[in-house]
Amino acid sequence: MEKIYIIGIGLIGGSLARDFRKLYPKAQVFGIDKTPEHIADAIKIGLIDAEATISSIEEADLVVLSVPVDIASKILPEVLDQIGDQTLVVDMGSTKASICECVKAHEKRRNFLACHPIAGTEFSGPMAAVEGLYKGKTNIICEVEKTSFKLQEKALQLFTAIGMRIRYMDPVSHDKHIAYVSHLSHISAFMLGKTVINKEKNERDIFDMAGSGFASTVRLAKSNPTTWTSIFKQNKENILETLDEYMINLAHFKKLMQEDNFKGVYEEMENTNHIKEILKGIE
Amino acid sequence: MEKIYIIGIGLIGGSLARDFRKLYPKAQVFGIDKTPEHIADAIKIGLIDAEATISSIEEADLVVLSVPVDIASKILPEVLDQIGDQTLVVDMGSTKASICECVKAHEKRRNFLACHPIAGTEFSGPMAAVEGLYKGKTNIICEVEKTSFKLQEKALQLFTAIGMRIRYMDPVSHDKHIAYVSHLSHISAFMLGKTVINKEKNERDIFDMAGSGFASTVRLAKSNPTTWTSIFKQNKENILETLDEYMINLAHFKKLMQEDNFKGVYEEMENTNHIKEILKGIE
Numbered sequence: 001m002e003k004i005y006i007i008g009i010g011l012i013g014g015s016l017a018r019d020f021r022k023l024y025p026k027a028q029v030f031g032i033d034k035t036p037e038h039i040a041d042a043i044k045i046g047l048i049d050a051e052a053t054i055s056s057i058e059e060a061d062l063v064v065l066s067v068p069v070d071i072a073s074k075i076l077p078e079v080l081d082q083i084g085d086q087t088l089v090v091d092m093g094s095t096k097a098s099i100c101e102c103v104k105a106h107e108k109r110r111n112f113l114a115c116h117p118i119a120g121t122e123f124s125g126p127m128a129a130v131e132g133l134y135k136g137k138t139n140i141i142c143e144v145e146k147t148s149f150k151l152q153e154k155a156l157q158l159f160t161a162i163g164m165r166i167r168y169m170d171p172v173s174h175d176k177h178i179a180y181v182s183h184l185s186h187i188s189a190f191m192l193g194k195t196v197i198n199k200e201k202n203e204r205d206i207f208d209m210a211g212s213g214f215a216s217t218v219r220l221a222k223s224n225p226t227t228w229t230s231i232f233k234q235n236k237e238n239i240l241e242t243l244d245e246y247m248i249n250l251a252h253f254k255k256l257m258q259e260d261n262f263k264g265v266y267e268e269m270e271n272t273n274h275i276k277e278i279l280k281g282i283e
Numbered sequence: 284m285e286k287i288y289i290i291g292i293g294l295i296g297g298s299l300a301r302d303f304r305k306l307y308p309k310a311q312v313f314g315i316d317k318t319p320e321h322i323a324d325a326i327k328i329g330l331i332d333a334e335a336t337i338s339s340i341e342e343a344d345l346v347v348l349s350v351p352v353d354i355a356s357k358i359l360p361e362v363l364d365q366i367g368d369q370t371l372v373v374d375m376g377s378t379k380a381s382i383c384e385c386v387k388a389h390e391k392r393r394n395f396l397a398c399h400p401i402a403g404t405e406f407s408g409p410m411a412a413v414e415g416l417y418k419g420k421t422n423i424i425c426e427v428e429k430t431s432f433k434l435q436e437k438a439l440q441l442f443t444a445i446g447m448r449i450r451y452m453d454p455v456s457h458d459k460h461i462a463y464v465s466h467l468s469h470i471s472a473f474m475l476g477k478t479v480i481n482k483e484k485n486e487r488d489i490f491d492m493a494g495s496g497f498a499s500t501v502r503l504a505k506s507n508p509t510t511w512t513s514i515f516k517q518n519k520e521n522i523l524e525t526l527d528e529y530m531i532n533l534a535h536f537k538k539l540m541q542e543d544n545f546k547g548v549y550e551e552m553e554n555t556n557h558i559k560e561i562l563k564g565i566e
Binding site: 118119120122137138140167174177178180181182184185186187188189190191192193194195196197198199200206207208209210211213214215216217218219220221222223225226228229232233236239240242243244245246247249250251253254257258260262265266268269270271272273274275276278279 | 401402403405420421423450457460461463464465467468469470471472473474475476477478479480481482483489490491492493494496497498499500501502503504505506508509511512515516519522523525526527528529530532533534536537540541543545548549551552553554555556557558559561562
């Protein structure tokens, strides 16, 4: 690994840069980002050595695409146009169907590996990058068979070296399931935050009453709106389905309360309590 | 402090017992609980010295009522009937209007102080009790003026000694606001858990895709159904109001997505992002 290019040097790309710089201290790491402050910050704190442009990535050993998912689908074909024969390109996006679709007929399809590392925090930008973000986390790889053997192996080595578990999945199933276990949580958190802020906007004291339970439930409402608008746009149909089911469940709970059916309310909670076992090992 | 009686020796009462035993090593701590296993566990791990019954609490210096809120409202008058003139009785419940109402005409009203310590975890029972649970947390005290000066002072010393900040509020306002910053979070977490479990019940592998964001958002769905049914029953009207507003906000978000109004989706999230500042100091 001599030359690494990271397109989008925020939390995700920046954290990967930290791990790679430790693993490959001799490698040169370049950043590409449309926000000049991100480049300046990334150089200042040592995430990257210098800024680069897409036209210079022919010589890259590795290109990491860590921009919002709708932008990733737009620029990936252009990136593949520019790279060399041995370059590995990976993306880090939370949706997979669109990015796989956009390069399915590209002559350099075999240089690309579609990835979704299930890792992150509610913060964003290069200053939020942390070493070890990916350690012990799952990386979901889609359409692995469409990547060349040599580059599959290279990617596997890289992700294993930073401590990730690998799972393989098709992109359509990925997008369907991730809507439930990730995307819906973000909507519930944002709307919970909105509900409370709207009600209490003139009573700031009220937040003195909030405990760690509230903080935990709305934590994701701190997330970056650009990143998430892009995900909601790309995974719209799946997310609308999860949102419908969530709203039906809330309406049913409300009805039980209205009818003073507190035996039913109790059962709703008891039936969900085994989330305890499911969450073991995630937190 | 010579004799402390804790009625309901679970997470809340048990954690308080741990702190008090450290503060008053010579005090005797008695437990009253309808579940024999709780008493046995509490004795085994040293939360209490022995079991007691309500008929023996005349000699108590302090009685702590930490049972589900609907039971607290039922037994508090009976507890006040039994205590001595110098006994302080505090409750620890998440709703305050009902408990204040149930003893408003009691001849020993001045021995009671209505409290809501904003502290807890998603676990329950005496084995979940932890030392220091209340440190740095807020204790909301209601109708302080109805408690005798001497017992107000005693309670203030006790809560300050375990590291709590004190806030005073009327019980009706308490129940209205706590519905937003605590009770609604529990419903959103339980229903989010339900939505995902229902969808993925035959695909356990899917939870490998869940990250810390999902875990954080559904954490409260591990909470005790008995405790929470009781709270939902007592604070029904306020909670239904918050639930309506939450569902309206979700429906609006859904409509924006359906209409491909992603500018609107972005703004919804950006407007809620300042929850960052609000949450500072809570987590």
